[in-house]
Amino acid sequence: MAGGISRLYRGETTVNFYGRRNIGFIFSALLLIVTVGSLFSQGLNLGIDFKGGVAFEVPVSGSMSEAKAKEILTTNKIKTDNVKIQTLTSGSTQRVRIQLGDIPVATRTTIQEALAKEAKATVNDVSVSTVSSTWGRNITTKAIKALLIFFLIVSLFIAWRFEWRMALSAIVAMVHDVGISVGVYSVFKLEVTPATVVAFLTILGFSLYDTIVVFDKVHDNNERFSGSKVSYGDIVNVSMNQVLMRSLNTSIAALMPVLSLLVLGSGVFGAIALREFALALLVGLATGAYSSIYIASPLLGILKERSDQYRPMRGHLSIGADMSHLMHTGAPVGRRAAARAATEESQGSVSAPLAVETLLSHPPRPRKKSRR
Amino acid sequence: MIRRLVVSLVAIVLLAGGMFTANLVAGNHPSLGLDLQGGASVTMTPVGEVDPAALSVAVDIIRQRVDSLGVAEPEIIRQGNTIVVNLPGVKDQQQALDTIGRTGAVEMRPVLKVAPNPESTTTTSTIAGATTTTLKGSSTTLAPPAGGVGSSRTAAVTTTTVPTATSPTDPATGLPEGQTILPGRKDGLVYLLGPAEATGEVFSNDSSAQVDAGSWVVVAKLRSGAAGADLWNKLATKCYAGGADCPSKAIAIILDGEVISAPTVQTPTFDNGSVQISGSFSQTEAKDLARVLQFGAVPVKFDTPTVQTVSASLGEDSLRAAVLSGLIGVLLVLLFLMFYYRLLAIVVVGGLGVSGLLLWSVISWLSKTNGLALTLSGAAGIIVSIGVTVDSYVVFFEKLKDDVQQGRTLRNSAARGFERAWRTILAADTVSLIGAIVLWWLTVGSVRGFAFFLGLSTMADMVVSYFFTRPAVLLLARTKLFNKGRVLGVARSTTSEAVA
Numbered sequence: 037m038a039g040g041i042s043r044l045y046r047g048e049t050t051v052n053f054y055g056r057r058n059i060g061f062i063f064s065a066l067l068l069i070v071t072v073g074s075l076f077s078q079g080l081n082l083g084i085d086f087k088g089g090v091a092f093e094v095p096v097s098g099s100m101s102e103a104k105a106k107e108i109l110t111t112n113k114i115k116t117d118n119v120k121i122q123t124l125t126s127g128s129t130q131r132v133r134i135q136l137g138d139i140p141v142a143t144r145t146t147i148q149e150a151l152a153k154e155a156k157a158t159v160n161d162v163s164v165s166t167v168s169s170t171w172g173r174n175i176t177t178k179a180i181k182a183l184l185i186f187f188l189i190v191s192l193f194i195a196w197r198f199e200w201r202m203a204l205s206a207i208v209a210m211v212h213d214v215g216i217s218v219g220v221y222s223v224f225k226l227e228v229t230p231a232t233v234v235a236f237l238t239i240l241g242f243s244l245y246d247t248i249v250v251f252d253k254v255h256d257n258n259e260r261f262s263g264s265k266v267s268y269g270d271i272v273n274v275s276m277n278q279v280l281m282r283s284l285n286t287s288i289a290a291l292m293p294v295l296s297l298l299v300l301g302s303g304v305f306g307a308i309a310l311r312e313f314a315l316a317l318l319v320g321l322a323t324g325a326y327s328s329i330y331i332a333s334p335l336l337g338i339l340k341e342r343s344d345q346y347r348p349m350r351g352h353l354s355i356g357a358d359m360s361h362l363m364h365t366g367a368p369v370g371r372r373a374a375a376r377a378a379t380e381e382s383q384g385s386v387s388a389p390l391a392v393e394t395l396l397s398h399p400p401r402p403r404k405k406s407r408r
Numbered sequence: 409m410i411r412r413l414v415v416s417l418v419a420i421v422l423l424a425g426g427m428f429t430a431n432l433v434a435g436n437h438p439s440l441g442l443d444l445q446g447g448a449s450v451t452m453t454p455v456g457e458v459d460p461a462a463l464s465v466a467v468d469i470i471r472q473r474v475d476s477l478g479v480a481e482p483e484i485i486r487q488g489n490t491i492v493v494n495l496p497g498v499k500d501q502q503q504a505l506d507t508i509g510r511t512g513a514v515e516m517r518p519v520l521k522v523a524p525n526p527e528s529t530t531t532t533s534t535i536a537g538a539t540t541t542t543l544k545g546s547s548t549t550l551a552p553p554a555g556g557v558g559s560s561r562t563a564a565v566t567t568t569t570v571p572t573a574t575s576p577t578d579p580a581t582g583l584p585e586g587q588t589i590l591p592g593r594k595d596g597l598v599y600l601l602g603p604a605e606a607t608g609e610v611f612s613n614d615s616s617a618q619v620d621a622g623s624w625v626v627v628a629k630l631r632s633g634a635a636g637a638d639l640w641n642k643l644a645t646k647c648y649a650g651g652a653d654c655p656s657k658a659i660a661i662i663l664d665g666e667v668i669s670a671p672t673v674q675t676p677t678f679d680n681g682s683v684q685i686s687g688s689f690s691q692t693e694a695k696d697l698a699r700v701l702q703f704g705a706v707p708v709k710f711d712t713p714t715v716q717t718v719s720a721s722l723g724e725d726s727l728r729a730a731v732l733s734g735l736i737g738v739l740l741v742l743l744f745l746m747f748y749y750r751l752l753a754i755v756v757v758g759g760l761g762v763s764g765l766l767l768w769s770v771i772s773w774l775s776k777t778n779g780l781a782l783t784l785s786g787a788a789g790i791i792v793s794i795g796v797t798v799d800s801y802v803v804f805f806e807k808l809k810d811d812v813q814q815g816r817t818l819r820n821s822a823a824r825g826f827e828r829a830w831r832t833i834l835a836a837d838t839v840s841l842i843g844a845i846v847l848w849w850l851t852v853g854s855v856r857g858f859a860f861f862l863g864l865s866t867m868a869d870m871v872v873s874y875f876f877t878r879p880a881v882l883l884l885a886r887t888k889l890f891n892k893g894r895v896l897g898v899a900r901s902t903t904s905e906a907v908a
Contacts, residue, residue, distance in 0.1 A: 091487055102719075123719040124449055133718070168486035175852055182850035186843050193842060197835055230854040231785035237847070237858055238789060241840050242796060248836040249803060256828075282806040288744060289802065290795030293737030297788060300736055305729030313788055321795075 050360050053276045054269040054337050055353050060330030071219025080222050083229045088169040089137040096130035098156030105134050108150045198255050201339040206247045209332035213243040213323045220319045231313045239320025247328040253279045268346040269353050272337040274363050287325040294318050413879035420875040424762045427769035436772035439497035441783030444727045447496040448504035449718040452710040481857045496781035501715040515607050515662050518647055518654035519670050521600035525591055593666040602653055610640040611701050617694035624694035625686040628701045641677045648676040663700050734791035749805050755880045756801050762876050763868040793865040800873050804829035822885035826878050840866040
């Protein structure tokens, strides 16, 4: 009767996420290995804001203009995506300031001469100086310190609000997300700008937010199932299926604006500056949504199954119709049935329609007649 | 119940609308960052030979000064030996100079009371045993006319005459207006201080540390005129008298919220334009204090800075592209939600509208007051945050849907659904808020700017969820329209199908 989409719509899917956890783990492990390998072999392509570089200043005379400056750079085979070209005005004199990353001395001289020629000025009128990074080591150190403290406080918060295993899983998932996002930057040699760092931080926040929402459901179900002997794997599975629609919706809602920035903003309208920022966000949001389902939750399951309370039920998973029974009634199919389910002998034993009483955790209050 | 919901709904809409109109009337609008709008570029050339380390300390201090709230995102670059400070959105050159050259970081306040700091000892322990109750620079004396420092009148080096009072009452509250409690930088004391009566500008820029009668003293020259010597003398006279508003006879010199020194005034007026501060200074302490009086805290002396206006590095096109594609993105999100949640999506539209107005108002107001500037990544970040904000609605609506499917009435489900969703939203938002606060507190530059916007949008999310979404959905759930058929995209019939 119900197709896949319609079941998804009603939150009645019975996907065995927990049982297939190794797929996610192996996939992520591969990606992380690639990341580490790439970081060691080619590192990150840091932009001018991190490394500093060279600044030219040319008086605006002759046919000098920002556009001309850009042309000169292009003819000297310099990518202009992340070059800053600005006009400085002081009274009636104008100068064009060009900031770009480190270039060989020969190129520097060539550009200086080309700029002077364009401005019909002498080479000495074109000033060249080295510029420090705007970012600075100090900012990086502070940011890293702040991140570590943030991890610590968030772990404590999650441990207090939920439990320490959730804190651990959430942090691992978060590190995983940033790792993969950084990996994408390293593998494709994309230039890292301050905007990228901000994008990574956004990803951290989003990933954590997503994980907390899933864990909140697990926490709820944990209480709901506390009376019956249900394995933690089951609880994780049930919770994931219940929040699946929400996770999908949220991810779609979060990805749409980013995709729009990427496709329309940088593609159609040609704002190149948006491209890398949007790309970092896109990758990060996708991994964030993926990791809360495939990394954080299974990891929690593994940790939790080893705890005293759940060790006896370890390895028992209700799948298919059994899971749906569990989801609706809050109780496993019965010990024998569960045992059979575990050994995959049961077929259709619970396909009988469920009574309305079992569908609800408690029956709805009858409507009062006095009110409309 | 209904009444409370209506009140909450009306109140939040009025608040958002009111704030928006107020900003509109006041002419506040979000100012744009260096990349989008350009601003002023100030070049500061140091005088004489400069130690690179001192220059980078200067960069940090200038950053702090320019960007007190951490949201202005100025660019501060060392270009060769000069420091270039690019201030976003500043068109007026004098304004740019004022921002940079502000020595307001140093201020003078009369000392009302002194007490040992209960939570000290972790302060920079350059001084062994931070528990000493003597003040460092404990006496101020009048130095002779400029030049003859060596022959200055002997300064009575008195240890503190300030009563060591018990810890003052609650620092946060209960203080008369203008009074404040600040910690000492190294002496492990806390000071109860009267209102600030002068800034570092009373001194001209040539304070120095000198040896006088075998001990280190600091000599500072006063600027002449109303903003300099007159102001200082007024304060000195008052403190020398030791009245109710300066019982300790000491003046505290404060840098960035810390008392650097609190010397006791030894003479009612300083007529010859210079002030000598003596006490049990070590050489470094004396030099530090001299430097503070000289530049605020910047360890490098600069020539008069030059100002230029600087054009945007990205320009209007990029902004237009970002805004346009962002709006289309939001529209897509709304269409998707409409398709999925049908009529309930109007609550999302309303909620986004309200939080949009709130954010716009706060950003405009901060643009005016704190130099906040929206960069391209900031603008893009806000667009992205919409996706995250929508999540609160999704969490709520999914829980509501669950309950309706289980056969509850819509009215009942809405209340229950919100209760459960609120706990989830609260937990997730708290984590985001922790992140925002920690990052804002401990970082600088664009990371700080990011943290600020994260915190802002998270708070807007919580406020709107509770005061707008909750009453809106609860009220709508009572209407006839919403209880008819499948207008909500909530399939109520499933239960009966499953039972059949």
